[in-house]
Every structure is written in C-alpha cells, then in structure tokens.
Amino acid sequence: MVQDKVAIVTGGSRGIGAETAKLLAENGYAVCINYLRNDSAAQKIKDEITTLGGHCITIKADVSASEAVSRLFETVDRKLGTVSVLVNNAGILKQQCRLDEISEQRFTEVFQTNVMSCFLCTKEAIKRMSTKYGGSGGVIVNVSSGASKSGSPNEYVDYAASKGAIDSLTRGVALEVAAEGIRVNAVRPGLIYTEMHASGGEPNRVQRLESKIPLQRGGKPKEVAQAILWLATEKSSFVTGSFVDPAGGL
Numbered sequence: 001m002v003q004d005k006v007a008i009v010t011g012g013s014r015g016i017g018a019e020t021a022k023l024l025a026e027n028g029y030a031v032c033i034n035y036l037r038n039d040s041a042a043q044k045i046k047d048e049i050t051t052l053g054g055h056c057i058t059i060k061a062d063v064s065a066s067e068a069v070s071r072l073f074e075t076v077d078r079k080l081g082t083v084s085v086l087v088n089n090a091g092i093l094k095q096q097c098r099l100d101e102i103s104e105q106r107f108t109e110v111f112q113t114n115v116m117s118c119f120l121c122t123k124e125a126i127k128r129m130s131t132k133y134g135g136s137g138g139v140i141v142n143v144s145s146g147a148s149k150s151g152s153p154n155e156y157v158d159y160a161a162s163k164g165a166i167d168s169l170t171r172g173v174a175l176e177v178a179a180e181g182i183r184v185n186a187v188r189p190g191l192i193y194t195e196m197h198a199s200g201g202e203p204n205r206v207q208r209l210e211s212k213i214p215l216q217r218g219g220k221p222k223e224v225a226q227a228i229l230w231l232a233t234e235k236s237s238f239v240t241g242s243f244v245d246p247a248g249g250l
Contacts, residue, residue, distance in 0.1 A: 005028050006080045007084065008087065008125075009021045009089055010063050011090035011091060013038050013045055014041055019221040020087055021045055025049040025052070025054030031049065032058075033056060034060075035058065042058040059075055066120055069120040072121075082136075086138070086140045090113065091113060091143065091159075091162075092109070093156060095201045099157045102157070106158065111161075122142075126177060126182065129180075130177055130181065131180045137181025140185075141184075141187065141231045142166050142187075144167050144170070145160070148166065174242075183231075185231045187243070188246075189246050190246065190250045192246075193221070213247075214249030
C-alpha cells in the first residue's frame, strides 16, 4: 500500500535505530527497517510495530554497497511509496585501541560502513525528494556522535573521524538542497546505553563514565529517537544544516 509518509531507517533492528523506527510508526509513518544480519531482531521490531497497528517492512541490505542501496530504495518505492524521511543510522564500532594500533583494513571498513552508507542512501533519497527531480521534498536525519567532537582518544579515533565526516556531509548537503524542499540535520548522541559498546570491548562503558556526564547518567536510545523524530517532522520546519546533541550536557 503506497503511503504519503514513508520512512527508511538504516541499522533499524536494534538500539537507536529500532526506537526511531517504532516512534516514526507511532506517528503515522510507514517504516522500512533496514538491517544487515540479524533477521530475528528486525522481525521483532516489525512485530512490535504491526501489533500496534503500524505499517512496517524489513529489508536486509548492506547499505555500504551501491547495488544494495539501489535495491533497498526501489523496494521501498514499490512496497511503501516514495521516501519522505531517511534516517542514516547504520554504523559500526571496533575494539578500543590507539590510532597506531588500528590497521588500514579496519580504518577502511569503518569509513566504508559509516560514511559510504550515509553518502549512498542520501544520494538515492535526494533523487526522490528533491523538487529538482520532480519530488515533493523530504527530511534526512544523520546519526553522528559526540565522538565527532571529542575525537575518542585511546578508544576509537577511526570511529570518531568517520562521524566527523558525517558532520561535514550533513552541513554541506543541507546547504545544497535547502532550496529543493529537503532539510538535512544530524543528532550527535553522547553516552547512550546500547549494545554498540560491547563491540568496542567494554559493554559497561557508559556506567564507567556516567559520573562525568553533567546529568549524572547515560542516555536511553528512546531519548535519542525523540530528537530524531523532532527533526523528522514539521515541528522543526525551520531547522536545516544543524545538530542536536542528546548527550546529557557533554
């Protein structure tokens, strides 16, 4: 069934992506949950959405690869309609270490996944949203990180650098397409309780560092999702090329 409000959430099977998909569905969007590997996790989120009366599909695709991205957007075109909101949330994090311990292969993989996926999906979305191409506008929200500002020394400078690239991409693209009906913004979460920290080798990283957060606690994925939802809707209609930092004061 083709709908007017269609959202794609990359990396939507867990954490911030999953909470964002659910919030968008609650607010009337037909949602495509994109994911890479975990079929059961994606299905679980889809079931939660459909149980509450929402409309959701899942598409397994590696969004760091151009052919997969093209297939993703074409499937959404066919099954849901033209995308009106894109949330670029897909990303990876590797084991904590210093820069001089990071291999070229790892650095390339982090950038390929985190930055190339954002570039490819944004490009496809613009082709559908932009009034230049006959579209009716839309919104793109990129999930960056507070690491883009801190640099994450002694932990994952490669991840931080990839998020710095997302920040630059967000600002540049926003200015390119502002007159074409598209708003582009980003959220930069701080220390959030998600599974991603386990990928860095420290599942309890947030608990270790929460005393340094002015609000004295880590954030919840839904708190980031609420910021994404605000940027995705007309409540932020005069906001583009900007950043919202759900980071507890960091």
